Amino acid sequence: MKPIEELTREEAGRIRYILTDIDDTLTNKGRLPAEAYSALWRLHDAGFSVIPVTGRSCGWCDLIAREWPVKAVVGENGAVVYYLDENDHLQVFTHPSVASPDVHEKLQAVREACLAAVPGSRVAKDQFSRVYDLAIDFAEEPPALPLSDVERIREVCESMGAHAKVSSIHVNAWFGDYDKLAMTELFLREVLGEDDPLGRVMFFGDSPNDEPMFAHFPVTCGVANVVPFADHMNHLPAYVAPLEGGYGFAAAIDVFLRLRGL
Structure with missing residues (x-):
């Protein structure tokens, strides 16, 4: 750089x-x-x-x-x-x-799996205004989660067939190419x-x-x-x-x- x-x-x-x-x-x-x-x-x-x-x-x-x-x-x-x-x-x-109309059911299943797998993880507070994806917060609101937890969230999302990307504050998961x-x-x-x-x-x-x-x-x-x-x-x-x-x-x-x- x-x-x-x-x-x-x-x-x-x-x-x-x-x-x-x-x-x-x-x-x-x-x-x-x-x-x-x-x-x-x-x-x-x-x-x-x-x-x-x-x-x-x-x-x-x-x-x-x-x-x-x-x-x-x-x-x-x-x-x-x-x-x-x-x-x-x-x-x-x-x-x-973008995913078919059943995307919300699939994202709900991913959400439940992430929250169960990683204690302390939580859904992002802007989730109510999302249409196509799920955001799991790890650093926007305190307490921030360790990187090992962030990686575990990403792995759970991908294991359920979702795309998952880690930003500086959220793990985003979605279905669609x-x-x-x-x-x-x-x-x-x-x-x-x-x-x-x-x-x-x-x-x-x-x-x-x-x-x-x-x-x-x-x-x-x-x-x-x-x-x-x-x-x-x-x-x-x-x-x-x-x-x-x-x-x-x-x-x-x-x-x-x-x-x-x-």
Whole structure:
């Protein structure tokens, strides 16, 4: 990982889309700092399309698409995209492989198995606004669980046929052949008409569950809290910000916009 200050003018000059994780990439200790929100507005006002890519719930995505300065929000690990059309009407683009109507019964079984297998595990508090996935909280609310428990939760999910990803705060489980990267590319292609986004995307993330995005896009940046995970990742971001979370995101956007003369 190179310092974000080494981002080249040539790389920055090709970027049209800023993709970013939310938790611990835009936030610090669960809050969105003013610096990060200001950076989103600076990007929006400069004409860039900002697309958060998150494991957060459909309910969160509805609010973010309506009220944040973003082009769209990829939610529930790639199940859906919420966005405003040219008339500012909210639209929902759903991945074609989302699970059948019995998904809630299957997720309920996974939920019960996880809670039984790992004492102290609990369902995320935003579960009430989820449509397609299950989030088991291990670090958003205290007490934080040890990594051995987190791995056990992931194993239980996968043993029951679910996909499972570990974020910085949740283990997300779902049924359906999609993920953040697949849905992002599908949305860019089918809705935004972007046939070859590789050189036009810059992605920001903070943890191992962002590896597929780090591996796929050439121009990526981790905020500083990705550094402790470096020895456990096969694909690191190309660049790293000097600060953690939203402060690091804001610092990196300062560099990016300065290279663009903005």
